[in-house]
């Protein structure tokens with residue numbers, strides 16, 4: 016399942032992901048709010064989608080044949096905004112306006128404001144259903160585009176998630192890929208302590224998904240899973256991506272307290288240093 | 300100015316009151332849906348882990364579980380953000396709590412635009428309308444921490460479903476906390492105009508009334524925290540004695556307290572009523588208080604509406 020990815024391609028994806036993580040830190044720090052933990056856990060998955068897997072074109076963002084990405088865990092907006100800005104959908108300078116009055120960068124992704132946001136989300140449990148609807152629409156219209164939905168593991172506690180997953184399995188949507196950011200944590204603590212969702216891969220299988228389990232920070236495994244999903248045409252695919260909440264910033268990793276809290280200036284500086292930005296005042 | 304007064308967190312007041320209630324009633328239980336740090340039910344959970352159920356991200360089912368616990372004779376508190384309590388879980392609240400007359404107290408935090416940065420998805424501006432439309436539902440919108448404490452006690456003391464809407468932002472203390480269900484305390488007496496207000500806008504109502512008092516105008520202010528049951532007598536007295544009513548709420552003007560005041564007075568004692576609140580639109584991300592200004596609830600707008608009514612009454616030129 017591991018994809019044979021050329022070394023330079025791998026290096027480029029990794030560099031892009033690091034750049035997105037830096038932006039997540041800068042944006043949430045400047046906004047004084049937002050959700051860094053779940054943005055950092057899903058960064059590699061979104062990087063792989065936006066920079067490799069999705070057939071999308073910033074020059075023609077409304078092309079009917081484009082692939083659709085639904086960020087069902089809409090609070091990870093900073094990571095998706097950074098990815099889309101780096102991909103050329105809007106000016107990177109706009110990232111600094113996150114959560115400000117009048118900004119296109121709403122606290123949760125908003126399709127009325129920005130290109131390439133296919134569905135406004137924020138209320139957990141509704142993204143998968145919209146993705147199912149989009150996949151049905153593509154099938155009805157005879158379009159070859161694919162639909163990717165990214166959900167959180169806390170979100171898997173919500174009933175509507177399973178109703179929508181059931182529909183995706185029932186309709187045998189081979190054009191639907193569901194990606195679970197299995198970071199193990201939600202707002203108040205570990206999912207398994209609050210309301211356990213395991214065995215989660217078995218649940219997806221029982222709901223008729225071709226299910227693969229990967230390390231969600233290993234691009235070769237991520238791209239391998241996407242390739243496998245493309246080969247799976249008789250029904251939907253679920254990718255259970257094991258990730259680390261707060262990935263890339265040591266003091267955020269594995270800490271649920273960073274779910275919905277912005278870093279202070281000092282914390283952001285430390286985080287950026289870990290992400291490869293030299294501390295201020297360092298001679299070049 | 301109310302801005303100079305000490306501010307307090309309504310959510311902290313709720314959490315602390317829950318603990319006191321839990322000490323006195325060993326059967327009281329509390330539920331939350333993965334937001335216990337924000338709603339402050341975590342304080343109860345730490346003290347009484349056996350009687351605290353953080354069910355995760357499943358608001359409708361939290362309400363049904365709460366109803367089941369209540370049908371066994373318990374007082375049950377269930378908390379999450381207002382958009383999930385009243386919005387996401389609406390039908391569970393309607394059927395399992397409301398129709399069953401289950402003794403469930405929904406204390407919903409983060410009501411209205413003052414949610415701020417999370418944006419329009421999280422800023423519910425229609426919850427008061429949804430909840431006051433439910434038969435048998437008590438609805439309270441406290442303006443400060445003292446009223447929050449009293450309201451939480453009041454709903455615990457009374458059998459049946461209740462919805463208490465709290466604000467995320469800390470608010471200045473503007474009441475004496477002598478909250479009673481079904482009464483609208485008169486925080487300022489006056490005869491030229493009445494301002495009816497709930498929640499965060501009560502402070503702005505008092506500021507405008509005090510400002511107008513300095514130029515010789517006499518404005519009555521009613522704290523309408525008890526939205527249902529509401530104080531019909533006080534409202535009609537205000538209509539009779541002051542001849543015009545301005546309603547302030549951080550909620551859609553279509554279905555909130557303004558609609559309640561307008562329909563009640565037009566049936567029983569028609570007077571000019573103006574509604575200041577959220578127009579028929581969703582909110583957006585922004586600094587919380589800037590959002591109130593942006594969406595038509597600025598002090599200036601409130602002042603203008605008050606002058607408009609005073610002019611119509613012939614109280615000023």
Ligand SMILES: Cc1ncc(C[n+]2csc(CCOP(=O)(O)OP(=O)(O)O)c2C)c(N)n1
Nearest residue numbers: 053137138139167168169170200201202333
């Ligand atoms: C229906 C609903 N309930 C509650 C929330 C508030 N909320 C936002 S994120 C979150 C935790 C989600 O956990 P998870 O899906 O694991 O997200 P991640 O850890 O990946 O950030 C909660 C409860 C919400 N957005 N929607």
